[in-house]
Amino acid sequence: MIFRNLTFTLSNYRLCDFKFDWSHLSDKEILIGLFSNERLVGLVSFFRKENYNNISNIEVIRESRHKGVGGKLLAIVMLDSFHQASSDGYVDLISKTNGVEKFYMHLGATKITHQHLFFDSIASQHVIDKYLSEGGIVHE
């Protein structure tokens, strides 16, 4: 599987398998796509903040779910957080309390409130070790 930075090139890809509207990114929002055999199977968007990364959206196409794609997308944002000067792997996100948050909790997230979660350095390293044990490179 290959990661690509799609922040400025998303329009080059067909998104018929995706439910979310990914065409309107905010200023400074970064979009990473995960490709399997040249097919786009997942997207994650995030912001680099002063001392953490904030995940704004994450989606995996239906037929690629339960195959670790979501974990890899999460892990690439965590890896990016480790590469920032003051973020140390910290990542936060908002989740509906509809079962999806259980996936994040299972991966080691901590709840700030019932909708707001974060991963600390140790939890993020755990996710990276699990899903990107050989590292992750984002191709431009």
Place this chain on the structure above:
Amino acid sequence: MNKNEILKKLTSLNQIIANDPVDSKSYQDASQEISEMLFDHVNIRDVDFIVKSLGRELTNEEVADLIIAGQNNQPLNKAISLPTEADAAYTIRWQRQQHHITQKQLAKEIGVTQGQLAKIENGQQNASLNLLQRVMNAFNESYTIKPTTSIY
């Protein structure tokens, strides 16, 4: 914003997140705002420390208190009551940061290693009462031990 305004805003954002579709612009904007409301004023590491010290998630009221304390550059343990050991650890770190002193400098002054001080500030090691006194003396500050103290 005052506390009532913050609480009202948090409740409104919580409702949007609970009710609107994940891919809607309203959900995206609310998510962004709820994250920024807290972390624009309070360091994520401090929130990490507080949530883990308490061993539970925060109420909206507590989040509002933290935001206000952060806005006013006040110590967060004045806004939220922490367990005794965590309160002492946070106080040491807060005082050190307010005085712009590194862990290495303070550790030398109070006679511990930088590693020990780091563990104390992170809550991984309890601060003795004697050590706490040395820290507060170094900063010419006082510290009131809570009645439930188990600091030794």
